[in-house]
Amino acid sequence: MSVDQSKIDNEEVLGHPKGLLYLFFAELWERFSFYGMKALLVLYMTKHLLYSDDKSFGVMAAYMSLVYVTPMIGGIIADKYLGYRKSIFLGGVLMAAGHFFLTIETPVFFYGSLALIIVGNGFFKPNISTMVGTLYAEGDKRRDSGFTIFYLGINLGGAIAPLLCAWFAEVYGWHYGFLLAGIGMLVGLLVFKRGTQLAVFGDKGLVPNIKNYEKKIYGLDKGERVWILALLSVPIFALIVKFNEFEHYLVWIATLFLIGYIGYILTKVSIKERKRLLVAVYFTTLYALFAAVFEQAGSSLTLFADRNVDLIGINAAQTNSINSTWIVLIAIPFAMLWTFLSKKKANPHSAIKFGLGMLFLGLGFLIFGMSAQEVNEYAKTPMFYLIFGYLILTIGELFLSPIGLSKITELSPMKYATFIMGVWFSANFYGHFFAGKIAKLTTVREGEAGVFSKGFFGTISETITGLSGTATNGGNAEAFQQLYSYVSVYANFGVITIIIGIVAILISPIIKKLMEGVS
Template sequence: MNLDHTVVDKQEVFGHPKGLLYLFFAELWERFSFYGMKALLVLYMTKHLLYSDDKSFGVMAAYMSLVYVTPMIGGIIADRYIGYRKSIILGGVLMAAGHFFLTIEQPVFFYGSLGLIIVGNGFFKPNISTMVGTLYEEGDRRRDSGFTIFYLGINLGGAIAPLLCAWLAELYGWHYGFLLAGIGMLIGLLVFKRGTQLTIFGDKGLVPDKKKYEKKIYGLNKGGRIWLIAWLSVPLFALIIRFNEFEHYLVWIASLFLIGYITYILIKVSLKERKRLLVAVYFTTLYALFAAVFEQAGSSLTLFADRNVNLIGINAAQTNSVNSIWIVVLAVPFAILWTFLSKKKANPNSAIKFGLGMLFLGLGFVVFGMSAQGVDEYARTPMFYLIFGYLILTIGELFLSPIGLSKITELSPVKYVTFIMGVWFSANFYGHFFAGKIAKLTTVKEGETSIFSKGFSGKISEVITGLSGAVTENGHTEAFQQLYSYVSVYANFGVITIVIGIIALVISPIIKKLMVGIH
């Protein structure tokens, strides 16, 4: 036995396990690649490929939703067959290839590249997050703080990437932006590989059953067969993106699979584990609702910034950095806050944090809606509202997303932890699917009437935006009609999200009881 892999490195950095530092930087560079490409994608389709808004939103929604359904499969494969480490390496290689193939301007490479990133993310994303969870024992008070720091790494990558990739894309061409994203992914892989070579992670994340893993069929061990299947599955996902109008069938299939497998787990586990797992499902459902509204960033909010915001110093693609920059500014203060409140025994429980997260998200979108109050004669709104709205919804994100990552690793039965982490990321699958539907509500054509211009919704729109449904009628420019279609959607969904947040706060004592001792 190799003793190097049976002893966990006990060194700490800033009061946290040293392994967190390596996972932090590996995730930072992986997210650099992911968000760098995401910032360019919808503008690349509308401005370079000349896709319509409707088609672009369809492709974007299909791509972003599938990116978050594959982690369920990747989680099962890691749990049962190849372990976290090999899954992370496989995922990273696939994602890097996807980013590099985007530099080739052919439809087959465009859709194939998105397919590669989808499959790669399924192996990478749930397993690196689960690796963070293995660094902390159950009940370790540093856990929430540790995941918030890890979340800072995600968003450092998310903050830097759109600025640099969009700058390169604008200066030299779209493909240079995609190339830089691919280089970022390779750096992330090298950082993770270095951590394993230094035995920073001890015996965490290794193959569950070495003997079964090494058994060969047709000259390939289990790892080799999974690599082959992963590459062969890419065309399937590429086709789903190409024909995204049929994606709702996949939503039904994924839902039936989820319900079936979670029911199976509920039957197998103890009563305490069952209660905790139900809370994990509840948190995941709230996160899906959160993502459906939040993920207008990168799609409709990017086009809103491009067409209806007086941008100063940055272009529309670079506005994708705003959310991540706010997280970089706020993540450490939040991590310190949770640790401080824990010491004072005043840290709100996770159910309350989720309710507050939804509440702040809704307020952020209400601010986007309010931006129309300051509209100029060119149908452009002050940039202040965009920046301030992102600040408020970022506070909501910090109440919910990193806390969710932390709690899922605690609430999940140990045997199924990576699959349940995949279920958590499936919230983004549903979120992005419905985010695409919401984004399409902003594509009201000239002469059409917005569904948010009449009745109670129309009143909400008018009070928050200062504009009435008359904007969509004769006598107003197309730019004003487009502005109204954006801000009326943001105002109404902001209010809906605030109501959901209030309901979550009201029922939080019930949820807390089901968590059985987990804060």
């Protein structure tokens, strides 16, 4: 039976293309697997594998940063050879395998599993986000709202996963938590496959050049060669994660590659596209700064919750669901707000939204720092500050992250759309790399004063936290020293982030002009 494609293309659910519904649920389950594992990883290393804080932060930073550098490569491969659909399927299979192999407790499988997820995410993440962009024509006013709804799917998975996976890990063992994450990834793949079977994506995301794709070399077509190369790259990424102290060399290599390839693209596009592309790079840079601070969640904030927050009703791993839970609660109102303001012609320009996102992020971390003002005799701060701080930084995230996804699809030259989406995700590569450096500032080393305990930074720390670098309380000196190491870092980076946000708002008229009509 033939498919009436024009009818499918016009089908809508809640005022949006029907394909958004399937991408929403596919991403929900993929993020369930990703965030479920992420919530367990640092605690698994520090409590089960007995890694030091420094080593755990190093592995976590390397893993999380590489997860977001591979989308650049996956984007190029999708644009040139595979198309979005085949890339999403390949990525999903590799990620599911990675989660399942984490249940085997040997160093080879531990680092190999992380590498499988790194490679798989490179194929999955940029392509499913770009698929969302293809559902909307240029200038479609529903685009920002659509991406905010898609972002809700990401965070539904992110809210549920830490609660369930952490519960499974606590009751049945760590490996059952990882197993549940792998099952979530398989469900996401099945939802996406069902969408392709029902043709809800129309002709979007197919192989860009089928003749080129089917051309065989040594009996293998392009797709089969990509699968083989993807698997061969796994040991390389596993070694980078294991020997993460050398990751800064990769940062330099990735930076030189980015500069070179973006420079090449700038020579191939029109003046209008060139200006827009430069704005995409500016937004990506802001996002990298945002991520460096924001991604203390999952690393230092998880250990802060475990050691210095008076938790009620949940454990430290489950605190990773707080951010996503807030997004679930306020993402739809935000989506409705953007649509309402657009109708009233009062929607703030995206350049201003980015500045506001940075500002709210900084305020959230100031609240984490202020929690020390009400510390008890056990060096535990009230859980309220953790929850409220997450609310404020979540508002910042909704001003910046889903809007960034939306704008990148508009600002990118069509021929290079998926690569530029990969560049956008590279912000998380840089963000997580530097987030690891920030997290290491929170570690306590006997006999060493932290960088934020003296001088100008020390004054900021004491003003916001109410503690000094010599804070002790009877027999709990060590616990208070650990608390100070966390809140002093959060307070100072909160101030720095607020300043960046204010600067971004001040220069927004210049950015708006360069965007050539994109709002």
